[in-house]
Amino acid sequence: MIHNGGQVTYENKGDTLLIRVRGEIDHHSAATVRKSIDDRIVAERPERVLLELSAVDFMDSSGLGLIMGRFALVKQYCGTLAVLDPSPAVIKIMKLAGMERMVSVLRTKSKIEG
Amino acid sequence: MKNRVDFTAAVENEMEWRLPSLSVNEGIARAGVALFCAQLNPTALELADIKCAVSEAVTNCIVHAYRDTVGEIRITVKLCEGRLISIEIRDRGCGIADVKQAREPLFTTDAEGERSGMGFTVMESFCDELRVSSRPGKGTAVTLLKRLHK
Numbered sequence: 001m002i003h004n005g006g007q008v009t010y011e012n013k014g015d016t017l018l019i020r021v022r023g024e025i026d027h028h029s030a031a032t033v034r035k036s037i038d039d040r041i042v043a044e045r046p047e048r049v050l051l052e053l054s055a056v057d058f059m060d061s062s063g064l065g066l067i068m069g070r071f072a073l074v075k076q077y078c079g080t081l082a083v084l085d086p087s088p089a090v091i092k093i094m095k096l097a098g099m100e101r102m103v104s105v106l107r108t109k110s111k112i113e114g
Numbered sequence: 115m116k117n118r119v120d121f122t123a124a125v126e127n128e129m130e131w132r133l134p135s136l137s138v139n140e141g142i143a144r145a146g147v148a149l150f151c152a153q154l155n156p157t158a159l160e161l162a163d164i165k166c167a168v169s170e171a172v173t174n175c176i177v178h179a180y181r182d183t184v185g186e187i188r189i190t191v192k193l194c195e196g197r198l199i200s201i202e203i204r205d206r207g208c209g210i211a212d213v214k215q216a217r218e219p220l221f222t223t224d225a226e227g228e229r230s231g232m233g234f235t236v237m238e239s240f241c242d243e244l245r246v247s248s249r250p251g252k253g254t255a256v257t258l259l260k261r262l263h264k
């Protein structure tokens with residue numbers, strides 16, 4: 001699949017906004033994903049944002065910029081952001097950048113890290 | 115420091131591709147290169163590494179080399195003897211004044227654009243060797259070398 005760029009869905013659970021991104025995150029798809037997420041976050045100012053990335057089958061450094069940008073946005077109003085269930089592609093590049101030391105990574109299932 | 119890859123290996127198959135620097139071509143470029151490399155039966159992990167490295171190099175042509183213009187990106191893939199893959203990604207954009215600095219982790223000239231400065235680091239760690247040659251005002255050539263498992 002070539003045009004499989006980042007679809008975004010949302011779910012509210014109390015003070016938490018669960019954002020689920022699927023597909024491929026690159027510079028091309030990040031623009032749309034960013035706009036969608038920022039509109040929602042600015043409108044709701046959720047206390048806690050969970051970025052669920054288990055169905056992201058491709059991510060390059062543009063995805064790192066996307067995560068850090070949302071992390072900074074949520075932090076501006078004293079909210080928190082965590083990455084939930086990163087796929088092997090996501091965790092590999094996050095670790096390379098040392099990003100899991102800045103952004104907390106949560107897992108719902110016990111998985112062996114890729 | 116990784117071992118340098120032998121670059122005298124005979125070319126067994128070759129592909130050249132020219133694409134305009136449109137962001138939609140980032141996905142096309144990595145999928146196309148992966149398809150061509152698939153004939154060597156790489157592992158899923160090797161293929162994922164190749165796709166990511168190609169995506170980084172092509173994205174750099176689009177966001178940095180040609181910035182607000184559209185120019186040509188030339189991609190040359192060579193499958194060489196000994197399961198060595200060489201992928202050259204070349205632009206005729208703005209060039210890089212200080213390549214050593216550009217290759218440092220976290221270095222970016224575009225922090226406002228939410229860039230993390232990790233592109234070259236990704237290319238370097240997902241491949242066996244990365245060569246960058248650039249001339250300001252003339253353009254940049256990035257060569258990714260990857261040796262597949264036996």
Ligand SMILES: Nc1ncnc2c1ncn2[C@@H]1O[C@H](COP(=O)(O)OP(=O)(O)OP(=O)(O)O)[C@@H](O)[C@H]1O
Pocket residue numbers: 061062065170174175178179180205207208209210216217221222223224228229230231232233234235254
């Ligand atoms: N093809 C190119 N033409 C001109 N300048 C380039 C090119 N590729 C890289 N650069 C320069 O090198 C710097 C580092 O590139 P690198 O890919 O490592 O990080 P980035 O593109 O800034 O951020 P990221 O890749 O994490 O989104 C860029 O900020 C840019 O100044």
Ligand SMILES: [Mg+2]
Pocket residue numbers: 061170173174232233234
């Ligand atoms: Mg880059």
